[in-house]
Amino acid sequence: MEITVNNVQQKVELSFDYEELIKKCVEEVCRREKVPDNCKVGITLMDDEGIRLLNRDFRGIDDPTDVLSFSAMERVEEEPEIFYQNDDEGPLVLGDIVISVETAARQAEEYGHTMERELSFLVVHGMLHLLGYDHEDEISEQKMFSLQRDILNHLGILR
Template identity: 40%
Template structure:
């Protein structure tokens, strides 16, 4: 599994923790072990350009996902597909504001957004209430179990 982190911001990031989270989520979702993922951190100006270009929405957002080979979670009895999972673009300054509002650390918000982005790359969405419940519950379970394996649950 190849996971690259491209930090184009001044944000001091624990890249290994972000990679560990992404690897954990991909393994739990049974993504092929040779799949590739890129995590890119950008400033608000760069994120706003992407948000307008791809979503036709103003202002910067926290995370955007760009699937490549449209890989899906592995299923019991089926070999997962090999390929490029895609790119996740994160905006640490937006994540920091959200973390303050939620009462947790920016690093935890970035782990949440990474998990969220991977689920989008795997075809999950939250446009409809039922989809939102399914995606957010899965996201919560994945993040909590990751944090528990790192000795940080409830941190």
Template identity: 40%
Template sequence: MHVELVDETGKVTAPIIEQTKKLLAFAADYIKLPESKEMAVSFIDNKRSHELNLEYRDTDRPTDVISLEYKPDEEEFFFDEEMEIPDELMAEMDPFIGELYISIDKASEQAEDYGHSLEREYGWLCVHGFLHINGYDHYTEEEEKEMFSLQEEILTAYGLTR
């Protein structure tokens, strides 16, 4: 999987950027995502997180990670109106799956609050957002159990434990 990384803050260390790339590739392999998939990750500050959270989620506060899942639009590919295109084919035709915005301010705060390393917090946010853009959610107790269990499985298998 190809990951485009942008540090809008200029404060993210090279090891965190490298960990993010490797962890996302690992997570993609773990859930058997095709290698052709692409995504973007931007490291931002709380001010930018607040702006994006308001714009995309109508929530007037900063948050730790914003996940924007991308779903291809059949109209982009100029198919005959009567053709029905299977979701699998659409997914192959457009490899971009989405983007994550990770607040470095929230990551620092939460690492301290939870008593674990900054590397662990960035990894947790990265995998959490990645699972969201791949269809996982935690609105119900059942969904939460599935998503958080998978998230912990991936982090543990990668070697990023508490």
């Protein structure tokens, strides 16, 4: 499994091993969802301004957000097992996740938990989006959020 973590922001100091934490979260989501070991995912940590520009350009929303996921795969509804197949040689590219560390820090304070917990939540949330989960309706939201809680609890990352 190839997990690339790039911290391109300088506004929030992360005083913990964020790379190890991110990798642990990605690996658990992939294990839980039976994603092949030869996969590749990129995680970029940036500031509010950087994610605002991405949010504007890709979603038409000119505001910062906490996490964006850019999946490199398409789900075939009739044949869901095809979702994790790789037609090319080399790793299965899942996609990229971008997290605003500034927004994450504000949310951690607002929700009364640690930055580690908030970052873990956003990584798991972003990974599930890469794998085709969404929260567009109540049923899919319940399924996705329940899975997020289970994964974070399994990792011992509690509120």
